[in-house]
Amino acid sequence: MYEDMHTSDELDAIKKFEEEKSREKDSEEPEFEGVVYQPEEDTYLLCDASDEFAFGNVLELGCGSGFISVEMAKNGLNVTACDINPDAIIHTKKLAESENVKVNVIESNLFESVADTFDTIIFNPPYLPEDKREPKGMMQVATTGGESGYELIESFFHEVHEYINKNGIILLLFSSLTNKDKVDEIISLHGYKSEIVREKQIFFETLYVYKIQRL
Numbered sequence: 280m281y282e283d284m285h286t287s288d289e290l291d292a293i294k295k296f297e298e299e300k301s302r303e304k305d306s307e308e309p310e311f312e313g314v315v316y317q318p319e320e321d322t323y324l325l326c327d328a329s330d331e332f333a334f335g336n337v338l339e340l341g342c343g344s345g346f347i348s349v350e351m352a353k354n355g356l357n358v359t360a361c362d363i364n365p366d367a368i369i370h371t372k373k374l375a376e377s378e379n380v381k382v383n384v385i386e387s388n389l390f391e392s393v394a395d396t397f398d399t400i401i402f403n404p405p406y407l408p409e410d411k412r413e414p415k416g417m418m419q420v421a422t423t424g425g426e427s428g429y430e431l432i433e434s435f436f437h438e439v440h441e442y443i444n445k446n447g448i449i450l451l452l453f454s455s456l457t458n459k460d461k462v463d464e465i466i467s468l469h470g471y472k473s474e475i476v477r478e479k480q481i482f483f484e485t486l487y488v489y490k491i492q493r494l
């Protein structure tokens with residue numbers, strides 16, 4: 280589908296742009312080169328929305344570098360960060376330590392190792408449709424949400440009700456490349472309502488941040 284929406288020249292341009300940005304960041308922290316997702320436009324957009332809306336006991340799922348979790352801890356919130364990637368766990372712990380804030384960091388596949396419930400769940404999931412040309416590895420895990428892009432979001436909504444407090448909110452980032460109609464369908468199917476609280480056009484895609492609550 281990713282291929283269907285763009286010409287191969289456009290896809291090559293997107294890849295080149297992303298690789299260049301990632302190389303710039305990697306040169307600052309070579310030990311995490313190509314293994315931990317570094318803050319990008321999506322991270323900053325979700326962090327901005329989280330600054331406005333996150334409250335109480337916060338879970339960041341798929342914390343990557345830990346940038347958002349550490350910002351939320353700096354805001355005085357009680358933060359748990361988790362990721363499936365062990366190097367993301369190391370990176371997040373180091374970042375929290377260097378910024379002198381407390382973040383509870385857990386290695387977990389979605390909610391598998393999460394025991395608590397939360398007022399705010401922040402999630403910037405891998406949201407791109409599978410690109411068969413992309414090499415396998417943790418960077419693919421960080422960006423590919425499944426064959427169509429929305430599959431991990433779907434798995435997240437199967438489980439999230441057990442981990443969100445009654446008046447809690449979910450702050451979810453995804454892209455126009457994820458299939459917005461399908462994401463809307465998943466959200467309402469699971470008994471939630473959403474509003475767009477941030478929207479940004481970058482390159483060939485639009486990024487959305489949804490604030491989601493129980494109906």
Ligand SMILES: C[S@@+](CC[C@H](N)C(=O)[O-])C[C@H]1O[C@@H](n2cnc3c(N)ncnc32)[C@H](O)[C@@H]1O
Nearest residue numbers: 316322341342343362363364388389403405421
């Ligand atoms: C797009 S990156 C976002 C990273 C960070 N939150 C940010 O905004 O910069 C997605 C993150 O989700 C993690 N991830 C992917 N699949 C996961 C899963 N099943 N459970 C937990 N984390 C997962 C990846 O390792 C990656 O760090």
